Structures are given as structure tokens and as C-alpha cells.
Amino acid sequence: xxxxxxxxCPDMVFGCIPGNLFADHMAFIHAVRAGIPxxxxxxxxxxxxxxxxxxxxxxxxxxQLEAMCQIEALDIRTSEAVLEIARVLSSCFAVWxxxxxxxxxxxxxxxxxxxxxxxxxxxxxxxxxxxxxxxxKIEGGQFS
Numbered sequence: 114x115x116x117x118x119x120x121x122c123p124d125m126v127f128g129c130i131p132g133n134l135f136a137d138h139m140a141f142i143h144a145v146r147a148g149i150p151x152x153x154x155x156x157x158x159x160x161x162x163x164x165x166x167x168x169x170x171x172x173x174x175x176x177q178l179e180a181m182c183q184i185e186a187l188d189i190r191t192s193e194a195v196l197e198i199a200r201v202l203s204s205c206f207a208v209w210x211x212x213x214x215x216x217x218x219x220x221x222x223x224x225x226x227x228x229x230x231x232x233x234x235x236x237x238x239x240x241x242x243x244x245x246x247x248x249x250k251i252e253g254g255q256f257s
């Protein structure tokens with residue numbers, strides 16, 4: 114995925130998503146309702162390297178992601194899913210503090226997730242919530 118550097122801001126999550134969206138419920142809701150720009154999806158894919166998992170989570174073939182990244186405003190369901198996925202991935206990168214470790218954790222069976230891989234759970238709201246719960250436990254020192 115190519116991303117225009119003018120769309121990147123250093124104080125943003127994955128280079129372009131305003132960090133306050135994950136802390137401010139109304140900002141998150143407004144962004145979802147307005148439809149997030151496709152380049153946010155491109156940034157999440159490029160930063161995480163989880164293109165196959167993201168494609169599966171969005172219910173599209175991987176080759177369709179490129180076209181989605183060019184859309185001016187994604188639909189409400191896709192916008193919400195992308196932002197929730199970005200929240201999980203961002204938390205994962207923050208908890209592990211090393212991109213390689215975060216990516217490895219996302220693709221490994223996790224006992225606290227019923228031996229599922231976190232990336233395989235990104236396709237449902239409940240799966241994303243569960244992965245976030247486990248990440249919060251890891252961050253808090255509870256290795257469940």
C-alpha cells in the first residue's frame with residue numbers, strides 16, 4: 114500500500130488516525146458515522162503488516178484492500194471495524210513495545226484467547242474486545 118507522506122502526522126496513531134478517537138467516545142462515533150478515509154486503512158495495513166488478517170476481518174479478498182484504501186469515506190460498518198482493529202493493533206504495539214514482538218503475538222495461539230490467534234479474532238466485535246481485554250491484562254502484569 115502506498116501512502117502519501119503528506120497524510121502522515123507524527124502525533125497520530127498509525128501516522129494518521131487522531132489518537133483522541135480511542136479515548137473520546139463521541140469523537141469515535143462521529144468519525145464512524147462520517148466514514149473514515151481509506152488512507153487510514155492503508156496506514157493501519159502498512160504499519161501492522163496484517164493485511165491478510167484485516168482483509169478477513171473486513172470480509173473482503175486481500176486484493177480488494179488496495180481499492181478500499183483509495184475510497185474517500187468508507188461506509189459506517191467498515192469504518193467502525195477498521196477503527197476497532199486499529200485500536201487493538203495500536204494497543205498490541207504499545208504493550209509489546211517492539212513491532213516484531215507485537216506482530217508475533219498477533220499471529221500466535223494465545224492460551225487466554227482459547228489458543229486462538231489474536232489476528233483471527235479481529236473479524237468480530239467480541240473478538241476484538243476479547244483481544245483488548247487480554248492486552249490490558251498483560252499490560253497490568255496479569256499473564257492469563
